[in-house]
Amino acid sequence: MVKRIIALLLLGLMAQSGSVLAALTASVDTTSVGPGEPVQLSVRSDREVSGEPDFSVLEKNFEVLDRSQSQNISIINGAMSRETAWNLTLMPRAGGEQTIPSISLAGEHTRPIKIKVSDTRTKPAAGSGDSIFIETRWDKPSAMVNEQRILTIRLYRAMDTGSSSLTEPQSDNAIIRKLAKDRVYETERNGRRYKVNERRYAVFPQSPGDLVISPVQFQGRVPSARRRQSPYSMFDDFGIDMDAFMGRGKPVRVWSPSMRLQVSDIPAGVDPDKWLPARDVQLMQRWEPTQPDFKAGEPVTRVISMLVDGQPVDQLPDLNLPLPAGIKHYPDKPVVNEQVTEDGIIAIREMRDVLVPEKNGVYHLPPVSVQWWDTQAGKMRTTKIDEQTITVSGAPASAAKSNPSATTQPTPQAATDRPVVSPADKAAASALQPSSAETGVTRGRNLWPWLSLLFALLWLVTLGIWWRTKRGAAGRPVQKSPDVEVSEKQTWQALLRSLQGGNAAEIETALVRWFDSRYPGRSISSIGHVTALLDAEQDAALIDELRKLERYRYRDDSSGVYQPRALKPLIEQWRKKQKKRKQQQPPESGLKPLYQSS
Structure with missing residues (x-):
């Protein structure tokens, strides 16, 4: 009986010691990978733990692409065991020998693991049979400072990659602009069919010397080697890679070769400001x-x-x-x-x-x-x-305004409030003048009272006529000519019809005619004349839209349909504003004075 109890105690101590020694372990699927190939890391604990290991130590040398956690409970001979596993997909950040450091959890630590990563410079040449590779090409091998060079980047894929991405080229010493959209086509290399994505960039070097553009990187997922274990392998017969579509499969990364360009300086004797x-x-x-x-x-x-x-x-x-x-x-x-x-x-x-x-x-x-x-x-x-x-x-x-003709402008009245005597009044007055034979001191003195009375009557008549004219002018607002009013309405309706039609040439013609009808004396014949009449601040939006119409007309492909979505509401708003401003102005009373008194 005592021996049996001692044996059980020894077994318990051995089991406890074994579980402690093997509480936290780490393993990888391979210790040697090529450029752009991931490493599968598995961290396991055979004890019941809370929380998870500290994986932040991996970020220095690896990028964590994917992470999952699983638990497994088993009962053997009445004894229950629990295992927790963390599975991570790691992408090495550089070539050479990399180390997965020790990972800790609840005081337990894994052993470091060394990984050998092939350098990207030892990667086989593009087109030698790789399933995925990138080619780059310059239109010319050299350039001058700020001269445009065309860089073409082609991504070749012989398999589906699901959701994937391709980074943009970058450089601190060049301006890089993408040109147009990607071209997508298919081609054949060494008897193998590839799908090609082609991108073109305009590159403007900013300094002389050797311009280096960082490699672009492709990232995607390819079908796993163990396809038949996939729950979606039934779709393979239809040519559909459901693993890639569902974000599963093996992650892969491919880099392009470095892109270099020899840049020459500005020629001697040339002003850099005029380069x-x-x-x-x-x-x-x-x-x-x-x-x-x-x-x-x-x-x-x-x-x-x-x-x-x-x-x-x-x-x-x-x-x-x-x-x-x-x-x-x-x-x-x-x-x-x-x-x-x-x-x-x-x-x-x-x-x-x-x-x-x-x-x-x-x-x-x-x-x-x-x-x-x-x-x-x-x-x-x-x-x-x-x-x-x-x-x-x-x-x-x-x-014309500062030197008016005497026949077209009213004669200013004298400062003494005396009425202006017309030529007819002067003729009547001269007819009443005595002849020289009848002139005498006595008779002249007798005629002066009558002449004074006559001039007073004429002054009263002139004053009455002037007062009636002034009253009539003040009581009647100045009306626009009926012909001009009808012309403005007709040209406005024609403008609305042209805006609805969308033909740029017809819109321009109708617009100029409408403004010309609003300002009969201005001889408006172009959009430039129209914008000169508008207020640069208050009508800025309308001026900008009119210039867009003008630029459209100036283009070689102006045969297309112009879309006046913004022009129509702006021109309608301007017309309403002008009508409201006119209604708020007081009625005019006769001609405006040539000079405003201070």
């Missing part, structure tokens, strides 16, 4: 109206457009637009546009300047030029608009 490498540079000029008749005091809009093939808009230089004395100008904020194609970036800047000649004469507008480096010919070029000569004729509008 503009491009494939083509164009300067274009147009006027609004198209063939302007320059008159003193009347505005004409000058539009200069600069097109640069091979640069983004933020790299375009400022143009110097000098003007001769005697011409005032009111420049608008430049409008920029960028066209992104598979072959690179084209930047466009449009500068609008309203010119107002102050007086008649011949004016010479200096040439406008821009220097640039021709990347195809390898030399400096100058693109320019030649000197423009304009002839200004016609009386200034301000002169």
Whole structure:
């Protein structure tokens, strides 16, 4: 009996000692992996524990892609045992020998495990039979500072990868812009079919030397080698990888090779501030109206457009637009546009300047030029608009107002409140004058009282007529001509119809005609004239939309349908505002004075 009790105690102590020694263990599925291949780590505890191990120690050398936990309870010969397992998918952050450090839980520790990771530089060449690989290619092997180079990156996949991602190229010494959308197609390499995703980038080096762009990384999941144990293996016969679709399968990462480009400095003797490498540079000029008749005091809009093939808009230089004395100008904020194609970036800047000649004469507008480096010919070029000569004729509008004709303006009344005597009154007065034969001191004295009475009567008559005219003018508000009113309503309805139709050319024509009907004396013939009439602050949104319409008309592909969704409510709001402002103004009483008294 005593021996039996001693044996049981020894077995219990051995079991307890074994469980302590094997309380927390760690193991991996392999100790040697290739670049982009993960490691499966399993941490197990055969004791009942609370919490979980401290896995933060793994983050220095590994990235945790996936983590799961499971428990297993078994009863053997009436004895119950419990096991808890943590399964982690680790991706090495670098090549060479990496160490999975000791992991602790409740005072227990696992042993470190060493993993050998093949360096990415020893990876077989792309296209040698890999299921997934990345190729990179430059359009040219070298470039100059700020010159556009096209980088093409192609991802080849011979299998489904489920949800996957491809990082973007990055560099601290270059501006990198993605071009257009990805191209997706299929091709064959070494008798194997691949699905290809192709991306193109415009790269602008910012400093001379060896430009290095960090490798891009592909991340996805591929079917596991133990496919038949998958619960979704029944879909394999239909060509559907449900493991990848459900986020299962083996995670995989692939890196591209390093991308290098030799960059040359700006040529000697070239001003860095004027350095503009491009494939083509164009300067274009147009006027609004198209063939302007320059008159003193009347505005004409000058539009200069600069097109640069091979640069983004933020790299375009400022143009110097000098003007001769005697011409005032009111420049608008430049409008920029960028066209992104598979072959690179084209930047466009449009500068609008309203010119107002102050007086008649011949004016010479200096040439406008821009220097640039021709990347195809390898030399400096100058693109320019030649000197423009304009002839200004016609009386200034301000002169007509400040020097009115005596036949069109009322004669100011004298400061003594005496009535203005008309020529008829003067004739009547002269008819009553005595002849020289009858002139005498005595008779002259007798006529003066009668003449005074006559002039007094004439003064009263003139005063009465003036009072009736003044009263009638004050009682009647100035009405617009019926023809003008009907014309404004008709052109407004035509504008609404054109806005509903969506044709940009018809909208522009109807818009100009409507504004011209509202301002009959302004000779409005273009959108530039319309924007000059609007308030730059209060009507900023409307001005911006009108310029969008104008830019659309200026484009080569203006045959498409213009969408005036924003223009219609803005123009309706402006018309209502103008009507309300007119109703709030007091009625006019006759002509406004030429000069306001202080």
